[in-house]
Amino acid sequence: MLNNPDHHTIYNMNALLKNFLVFLISVTVLQAQQKPTDSIPEPKRFVTQHQVTNGGKTVSYTATASETYLRNKKGEPAAALWSVAYTRNGSADRPVTFVFNGGPGSASVWLHMGMFGPKRVRVPSDADKDDGAAPYPVETNTRGILDLTDLVFIDPVGTGYSRVIGNGKVEDYWGLMEDANSVAQFIRTWITENNRWMSPKYIAGESFGTTRAAAVANVLEEDGQSMALNGLILISQALDYAGSTSIHNNITSYLTYLPSMAATAWYHKKAGQGKTLEDFLAEARQFTYDSYAPALYRGNLLSAGEREQLAERLAYFTGLEKSYILRSNLRVLVPRFQKKLLEENGKAVGRLDGRFMGPEIDLVDDQPHLGDPASYQIGDAYTAALNHYLATDLKVKMDRPYITSNSELGSKWRWRPVPDGRYWEPMPVNTATLLAETMQRNQDLKILVANGYYDLICPFFDAEYTFSRHGIDRQRVDMKYYEAGHMMYTHEEDFEKLAEDIRLFLTD
Known part of the structure; x- marks a missing residue:
């Protein structure tokens, strides 16, 4: 009778239940052992063709907006780093300049849409009114430098479209040296994939981006893949934080x-x-x-x-x-x-x-x-212009928002400049000594420092104070000044002056 099972029936039912539980446990363990990297999709990539006139020359170029997967020590994809590269067609060995902003936590939107990119958003030049609401004036950047150098705009992990993936953790990227190592990895990867090891190489950074630039230049000389840079463009430098805090x-x-x-x-x-x-x-x-x-x-x-x-x-x-x-x-x-x-x-x-x-x-x-x-009187214009430009000109379609500034990084950022286990006492951040060391090992490395007189974040006098110390070879440092602030290129007269100073720096 089904409602009165005998001893053998009960035994068989218990055996079946036991086997079923073993099966469930096995499936659960197998699922737990499957790596997140098994389901990582192919990196996104959007390629378009364009023309622009810079330096009196018509430049036909390819714009590549894409993800590059950064890998951990096991060789697994751990982060997707977003970049936009502008490369002149038919020129495989000319200079290339890597560009990023600062923060930490800022995407490259400011230098991309304000200074170096093929398109530029205009904000009130005389700082006498707010940027208001859309639409905002976006125009061709006729004072760009694509006739002289290819450009690669980098959004560090946690900014723009860049994010951790697979087994990656933000702690592996959100720190002074962690950040420098990840950007250096991207630069080496890009240079290798594009066969540009013999190209002259530059970095342009702004604010914390200059802190990063000095660290990246130093890191690039390590790890058995030594890469010497030809120059650094430091806009509103912040190498020694004692003078900018x-x-x-x-x-x-x-x-x-x-x-x-x-x-x-x-x-x-x-x-x-x-x-x-x-x-x-x-x-x-x-x-x-x-x-x-x-x-x-x-x-x-x-x-x-x-x-x-x-x-x-x-x-x-x-x-x-x-x-x-x-x-x-x-x-x-x-x-x-x-x-x-x-x-x-x-x-x-x-x-x-x-x-x-x-x-x-x-x-x-x-x-x-x-x-x-x-900040709040120009930020809306830059954010709208960048998003519009990516979608309209570069045909970018992503499943997540472009983060121009990520405040979450600040509370989680690791400023420790040395590995765990090595003695270190907290002190102001300082990558000026790293720059001095790099300049001594690389006698061709030259520096352009752009200072805004009205910058109350990274003061111009701190730049003078910093570059007169730390063993930096002052003879290879070109110090320039502008009657504007941190982002001196928002002032039209100084945008033109900075553009010319950068052009002379690259051709000197």
């Missing part, structure tokens, strides 16, 4: 930022009136070296009279009230300067570019309340 008790930063504060105060007619910008900044440099530096190191040993005199001079250069400078103990942080300079007008000046001004809702905060007007 405005925080309490960092004496170096009070010194390096003062001339940029003076430039910004001059621009807004709060200081230095009746003098040229260059003459006023020459005064600021001399004061910083000869008076401000020794005074800061003397600290409370200064007499009351000396403090009064120093405060008067700081008020002269910064346009801030002497009483405020005295209350600040002769040390004004950059966010406070941004807030105080135009306080009477209810506005704050930009950090990336001190020319910009933004209205403030909270009038008593000690830093800009709405964020950086030099």
Whole structure:
């Protein structure tokens, strides 16, 4: 009877149940053992043909927007790195320049759509208004350099369309040296796949991208595939963070930022009136070296009279009230300067570019309340232009959004410059020594440093301070200056000047 099974029936049922459970466990284990790499699709690749006139020459070129799979030590794909390459047709051995922005966490959109790419978005040149809403003016970049060099724009992992895949982990890429190693791997891969080992090679980076550039140049000489670069284009350099980190008790930063504060105060007619910008900044440099530096190191040993005199001079250069400078103990942080300079007008000046001004809702905060007007007044235009350009001109179709700036990286970024297990005490990030070492091993490596006078993130005086130390061969460094900020190419006059300076650098 089915509802009264005998002993043998019960035994057989138990055996069947046991075998079924064993089968389920085996399937589960097998599925767990299957690697994510088994299901990784082929990398995306979009190829289009174009023409542009640069340097008075018509250039026919191929645009290749694609994923390149970076591999881990086991040879497995671990990350898909997105790049856009522009290569002139029929020229296999001419120079190639790799381009990236900074952050960390920024895609290459800014240099791509603002400086080097075949198309360029226009934003208000005089920093006197917001970029508004779409549509935005996008035009052919007639001052580009595709007549001189191929261009490869790189979006590091976590930016643009780049992401980890398979068994990859963000920790393998989100760090100072992890990032440098991944970009170096991409460059070697691209050079090998395109048979460009005999081509002159350059890197152009901006902000943290200059930190990266110095590290990548150093890493490229390692791992049994030594690759020497011909030059680095460092836009708004940030090699030694002691000079570009405005925080309490960092004496170096009070010194390096003062001339940029003076430039910004001059621009807004709060200081230095009746003098040229260059003459006023020459005064600021001399004061910083000869008076401000020794005074800061003397600290409370200064007499009351000396403090009064120093405060008067700081008020002269910064346009801030002497009483405020005295209350600040002769040390004004950059966010406070941004807030105080135009306080009477209810506005704050930009950090990336001190020319910009933004209205403030909270009038008593000690830093800009709405964020950086030099960022939010141009960011929408760049984002829209890049997305439109990829879809319309390059025929890119992806299943995920293009991330222009990834704030998640900041909280997870690993700044440690040495491997685990090696002794290291936290200190400001510094890749200037890596650059000095690379320059000594590669006597052909030359450097172009582009500085914005109104840059309150990476101050121009810090560039001078950095490149006068660390064993860097100053004879191979060309220092250039522009009357704009961090992204000096947003100012039309300086875009043209920077384009010409880069052209001369590549042809010298």
